[in-house]
Amino acid sequence: MGISFQNVEYKYPGIKRKSFTLALENINLNINKEGEFIAIVGKTGSGKSTLLQHMNALKLPSSGKVKIFDYEITNKKRKNPKLKDVRKNVGFVFQFPEYQLFEDTVIKDIMFAPKNFGFKKEDAEKEAINVMKLLHITNLKDKSPFNLSGGQMRKVAIAGVLAYNPEIVLLDEPTRGLDPKGQEEIMELFNDIHKKTNKTFVMITHDMDIVYKYATRVVVLNDTKITYDGNKEDLFKDNTYLENHLSKPNVLLLIDYLNEKLNLNLDYDSYDINELLGKLGDINE
Ligand SMILES: Nc1ncnc2c1ncn2[C@@H]1O[C@H](COP(=O)(O)OP(=O)(O)OP(=O)(O)O)[C@@H](O)[C@H]1O
Numbered sequence: 001m002g003i004s005f006q007n008v009e010y011k012y013p014g015i016k017r018k019s020f021t022l023a024l025e026n027i028n029l030n031i032n033k034e035g036e037f038i039a040i041v042g043k044t045g046s047g048k049s050t051l052l053q054h055m056n057a058l059k060l061p062s063s064g065k066v067k068i069f070d071y072e073i074t075n076k077k078r079k080n081p082k083l084k085d086v087r088k089n090v091g092f093v094f095q096f097p098e099y100q101l102f103e104d105t106v107i108k109d110i111m112f113a114p115k116n117f118g119f120k121k122e123d124a125e126k127e128a129i130n131v132m133k134l135l136h137i138t139n140l141k142d143k144s145p146f147n148l149s150g151g152q153m154r155k156v157a158i159a160g161v162l163a164y165n166p167e168i169v170l171l172d173e174p175t176r177g178l179d180p181k182g183q184e185e186i187m188e189l190f191n192d193i194h195k196k197t198n199k200t201f202v203m204i205t206h207d208m209d210i211v212y213k214y215a216t217r218v219v220v221l222n223d224t225k226i227t228y229d230g231n232k233e234d235l236f237k238d239n240t241y242l243e244n245h246l247s248k249p250n251v252l253l254l255i256d257y258l259n260e261k262l263n264l265n266l267d268y269d270s271y272d273i274n275e276l277l278g279k280l281g282d283i284n285e
């Protein structure tokens with residue numbers, strides 16, 4: 001098992017004494033160490049980022065237990081393992097990457113985590129140069145990470161995590177702020193790494209087309225609770241997605257349209273976009 005949640009609840013402390021905001025309740029979830037590409041979706045404020053932050057002990061549960069590989073995390077700080085050991089296995093790219101960057105050049109920033117986790121300086125540099133190439137940001141190497149655009153900062157933060165090759169990669173809205181080509185490139189890169197290494201990725205996104213193209217499993221949050229955990233086809237087959245404030249992926253809207261217009265019975269789990277577009281030609285208005 002990679003990461004498991006047992007009855008986890010999380011409360012953010014409020015301003016007034018004893019007040020709080022309940023962000024997660026009754027969370028039970030198992031994530032395999034290998035082979036998963038999980039999308040976490042749900043409306044704004046539903047608890048997605050808070051959930052992801054529990055997966056590498058950035059947040060400790062208010063009650064319940066999170067197991068991360070062999071480490072058990074509870075709210076009893078003193079009993080918890082060294083968090084550095086946990087975080088070496090589980091890499092995290094924040095929702096707001098500007099909070100993650102701090103060195104004076106991009107390359108130093110990308111080398112920071114590998115060095116911190118025990119890579120020799122030369123090896124950290126080699127990895128940094130390699131991931132910069134993969135992410136097409138070699139040109140930013142000597143710039144200050146604070147003088148970059150939001151999308152460039154996001155890529156640097158992603159590079160910093162890929163550089164130390166954690167077993168599981170957590171991504172909070174990784175495509176946010178990137179242009180369409182950048183979004184596709186980065187999703188293809190994650191997908192490639194996932195296919196080649198069988199590494200598990202857990203990604204928060206609001207983009208249902210990305211969910212439909214890449215995710216092997218979808219976890220839906222709604223007002224602090226998990227309301228769906230399963231495959232993407234079933235999520236969009238009935239009204240479950242609507243009740244959870246989600247939209248239907250474009251490719252499924254196209255399948256619905258073709259099924260209605262041509263009286264077909266195309267399945268949600270087998271499609272080839274070019275084949276579908278070809279069928280559009282059969283419609284006589
Ligand atoms: N630092 C904080 N202090 C107090 N409450 C917080 C804090 N961060 C988040 N919350 C509250 O916890 C709940 C869950 O927030 P969270 O950021 O996990 O949502 P989210 O699903 O990631 O939303 P989004 O899609 O907007 O990123 C919300 O009610 C939010 O207002």
Ligand SMILES: [Mg+2]
Nearest residue numbers: 048049050095
């Ligand atoms: Mg969030």
